[in-house]
Amino acid sequence: MTSGRMRQGAILAAIWAALIFAPYWMPLFGGYTALGTRVLAIGLGAMSVNFLLGFTGVLSFGHAAWFGLGAYGAGLCLKWIAASTPLGLLAGTLLGGIAGGLLGALLVRRRGIYFAMVTIAFGQVFYYIAFQWSSLTGGDDGLRGFARQPLHLGFATINILNDATAFYYFALLCFAIVVGIMGFILRSPFGHTMIAIRENERRARFLGIAVELHIWIAFTLSCFFMAFSGALYAMVNNFADPRMLHYSLSGDFVIMAVMGGMRTFWGPLLGAVVFVVLQDYISSITVNWMSFIGLMIVAIVLFFPRGLLGLLRQRKAA
């Protein structure tokens, strides 16, 4: 058992080391710091989707809506209300999280494929709103004219606006905090209850667990995490557009979670790294990138449904 724990510790240390030193090793492989920040935000999104999918067993195929609402919330706050990065993040998180929580209350009794269908359809509502309400959101062109602001700490000012590396570390700090919260929840009794519901909902119900309430809370938490990652993402490019709310992005998030390994905590981050880098790379060499992504998705479903980390684990067990 101790060797297993040591091994786990070593893996964790390796993950954090890779993330902390990313601005130094990425350029060696042709990466750039902004790409790293983007991967962090997207990866956090994939982990939020997986918080629900992998640990509660509830498939939402409309999570991009909360991601996009987070992005618009942050953008609108920075543009019109207060030019402050933390306030922008807070506004985005609240907007997406509260909207998700309210809609979640409508959905919790649905299950399986029906749940997925309803989440897709409701997710599209926000896509239409962002698309149509152009006086507020900029419509199809997206929301522009806002920028993340330097951080004022009282004793010092950190210029995350112009210094890409500083912003990467700010994003990494945010990432670490949210991931820490996720891990804490999953280790708590509530987290174990989520897993019990995933494994056998009927048995959980017979044990007296309020299944609907737990699913609703897990859904809402996941929406808050998702909105936070969206708010962070909006600040990477200082831009938000309706496609951030579209169900095809929801599908991308689910694919990242599955590709990395949805029964694992870190899998979705790995999936996001692979997906974002691959998409970046393939779309730069061929116009038919959609076919490649499509084929990749089909291949994952048919041949690697456990994902990369799931595959490693299986090999270790064998």
Place this chain on the structure above:
Amino acid sequence: MIDLLLFNATNGLIIGAFYALMAIGLSLILNLSNVINFAHGGFLVIGAYLSYSLTPYLGFWGALIVAPFLTAAIGFLVERLLIRRVYGRDPLYSLLLTFGLAFIIEDGTRQIWGALGKPTSIPAFLSKPLSYQFFFITGYRLFMVAIVVLAIAVLFVLLRYTRAGIRVRAGTLDLETVAALGINIRTLRSLNFAIGIFLAGLAGVLASGQLGLEPTMGDGLLMPSFIAIIVGGVGSLNGTLLGGLMIGVAAGLTAVVFPSASDAIMYVIMAIVLLVRPRGLLGEEGMLT
């Protein structure tokens, strides 16, 4: 004002019939195989482009008949090669599989027929308005509705009176028992999938005459079909039909008073239905929920 309302309601009914055609195909596949076919819009596009390519050889009428059958044949192959592998697995995988398939189809269409939209021609006698006095409705729209009604009527008759149709309906309720009675459900599901895709192909051919051809033309039609199914109730084809017509008419009427909300109204209807009657208007309690 009455004229305008009536006109928009009729128009909405026409669009609703079209949504219903898409949605019934989706619904057939969902009911029997428990698969949400994300690639349904993609198959619609295939049908539309096939009819475009066939028209020079077969004429308008020939293409109208042949293209949906060819689309159904492609759907049959896709089911045999890919979709059937995810039956019985977590619904997640069928969703992702068809999601990936939609990407491949869209890109493939672009590769074969080009990214730019293509104009389509319809016979002259169909493109004239029927009456200038009351409704400014072209013959083509009426023709669309006639074909949709015919297709849905034929489908309902098949489901009601043929052996395969009765098996499909029985399979919707309890597939395991149907299999236990010695019926080959593998074939049944393939056939059922092909019929669903046939309807998508037909919808594509009809839509191309109205909207023109574009590799992404299926996107805008997928969401209304989802909503039609949810509003009507999962598991009920009558419900899907009703749902499609309802959101079509509602969108048409909303366009009179508040045009920019005509897309949003169907989501409002869906929200109300989910609040008041979560199983959908004609859905059975406990089906897939």
